Amino acid sequence: MTPRSFAALHARHVWRGTLIAALLNACLYPLDVLRGRDIGPAPWWPVLGASAVGFLIAAFILVVHRRRPQGVHLGSALFILNQAAILASAQIMGPYQLQDPNLIPFQVHKLGALTVAILAPERWAGLLCIFAFALIPVLQFVRLDPAQQARIDTSEPLVLLVYGAVGAVLLLYRLRGLATERALVQAQTEAADARRTARLLLAVRDLSNTPLQVIALASAAARRRSPGLGEPLDRLDRALERLRALHQPLKAYEADLEWRPGDESIDAEAVLAAAGEEARIRRSSASV
Missing domain, CATH: 1.20.140 (Butyryl-CoA Dehydrogenase, subunit A; domain 3)
Incomplete structure (x- = not known):
């Protein structure tokens, strides 16, 4: 509430x-x-x-x-x-x-x-x-x-x-x-909001894993084919490491979540879509 x-x-x-x-x-x-x-x-x-x-x-x-x-x-x-x-x-x-x-x-x-x-x-x-x-x-x-x-x-x-x-x-x-x-x-509402935010962040992490892996593989392949691109590829690898480091704090949220049957195969896109719909409903109700 x-x-x-x-x-x-x-x-x-x-x-x-x-x-x-x-x-x-x-x-x-x-x-x-x-x-x-x-x-x-x-x-x-x-x-x-x-x-x-x-x-x-x-x-x-x-x-x-x-x-x-x-x-x-x-x-x-x-x-x-x-x-x-x-x-x-x-x-x-x-x-x-x-x-x-x-x-x-x-x-x-x-x-x-x-x-x-x-x-x-x-x-x-x-x-x-x-x-x-x-x-x-x-x-x-x-x-x-x-x-x-x-x-x-x-x-x-x-x-x-x-x-x-x-x-x-x-x-x-x-x-x-x-x-x-x-x-x-109020405390229960805040806890529910925190769990909802944690699931949203985990969904973003899951969706970003595949693009990051693709970029890492492409960087490794480019490094083998063109050794002269070492400096720009090094910058790309450092950027990937920083992005992966952002995933570490999310492990604390993942440990605190109450997982229910079926959550092991969570649909990240569905979670983001549901969050967007809830935000739209809250904005519309607040404007009434």
């Missing part, structure tokens, strides 16, 4: 994570209205508004981005926007949901921190969202009056911080695994 291919793979990863997060917001977050339906006159528009943001982001990706790919920074920005809409909705709905003693507080923030750890497209965007999901409810808890704080377990701020720490660790572990896989693919 070329660096351009790796960049395209990273872009697909960024936009796929943003799309899944937006779809989860658009399809599942409206259920939060049902979760707090017994808490009195709680507004429904914050939840549906956040879901609408997720729907618009998903529609943008499916309609616009697929036709005309956008940059990865925009994908990460839309991911953050999606999480910001959920946070804003949870911030508005929080005081209403605290009126129900049966509701577990800050569920949206805990689930959001773990969801971001799984889907965040980039490290900086993921850590930013995780810290927001973990710290904003803690600040909200601190600003509550004593009567409202009494309805919440005093360990809840610590639990939120634990969720944030776990989410950050999961995010870093996932991204580290992706980076390791990409490095492995």
